[in-house]
Amino acid sequence: xxxxxxxxxxxxxxxxxxxxxxxxxxxxxxxxxxxxxxxxxxxxxxxxxxxxxxxxxxxxxxxxxxxxxxxxxxxxxxxxxxxxxxxxxxxxxxxxxxxxxxxxxxxxxxxxxxxxxxxxxxxxxxxxxxxxxxxxxxxxxxxxxxxxxxxxxxxxxxxxxxxxxxxxxxxxxxxxxxxxxxxxxxxxxxxxxxxxxxxxxxxxxxxxxxxxxxxxxxxxxxxxxxxxxxxxxxxxxxxxxxx
Ligand code: SF4
Numbered sequence: 001x002x003x004x005x006x007x008x009x010x011x012x013x014x015x016x017x018x019x020x021x022x023x024x025x026x027x028x029x030x031x032x033x034x035x036x037x038x039x040x041x042x043x044x045x046x047x048x049x050x051x052x053x054x055x056x057x058x059x060x061x062x063x064x065x066x067x068x069x070x071x072x073x074x075x076x077x078x079x080x081x082x083x084x085x086x087x088x089x090x091x092x093x094x095x096x097x098x099x100x101x102x103x104x105x106x107x108x109x110x111x112x113x114x115x116x117x118x119x120x121x122x123x124x125x126x127x128x129x130x131x132x133x134x135x136x137x138x139x140x141x142x143x144x145x146x147x148x149x150x151x152x153x154x155x156x157x158x159x160x161x162x163x164x165x166x167x168x169x170x171x172x173x174x175x176x177x178x179x180x181x182x183x184x185x186x187x188x189x190x191x192x193x194x195x196x197x198x199x200x201x202x203x204x205x206x207x208x209x210x211x212x213x214x215x216x217x218x219x220x221x222x223x224x225x226x227x228x229x230x231x232x233x234x235x236x237x238x239x240x241x242x243x
Pocket of ligand 1: 028029030031032034035036037038040074075076103
């Protein structure tokens, strides 16, 4: 099966445990104001690749991924769920650890056929890194253009399927880094039995140049970057709420 791929990274160290073969999927329905990969938004802009091609490339350096595996990120990998599932099935058949980095936005519990596809995907997914952009519905809509209801439905489905979960939060000053919001996130995370790890990623502006190159205006204007110290504090607030 063919999918639309943005790029491949042979030695990823920040997208899941160990050293990872990172597959950046092309296409994303979200429009996060802080997105630093706007070049991944349009699916048709991707390179068409077969799942076998990707597995073959990974296998050339398989020994490097002994403690790691393959990570699907993007863009939004779930936009190409059939391709993603086939890729992970082939990886699992070769004993490779599979990790999905997603916003969860493509889940729709009202669509039976789609829910079935997710069940099949969960069977070959060793870890999900879920980016919870905002706990508040209105703020989530403003930040991403979408409701967060499907994100929570997706997290619930993962819990039912016992898929280990890491949660990521991009902490943006004044938007996703408010004390009340961080506490809400912590209160939510403590309800999830499959939750394993929290990653707080400080907002940075390295993506600004991509917007300029694409002739787009940068949505967050002059919003300052979050310092490491502030990210540490954000993490502490979330962890305190989880106790
Ligand atoms: S979900 Fe990720 S790729 Fe999509 S717009 Fe948001 S940050 Fe960008």
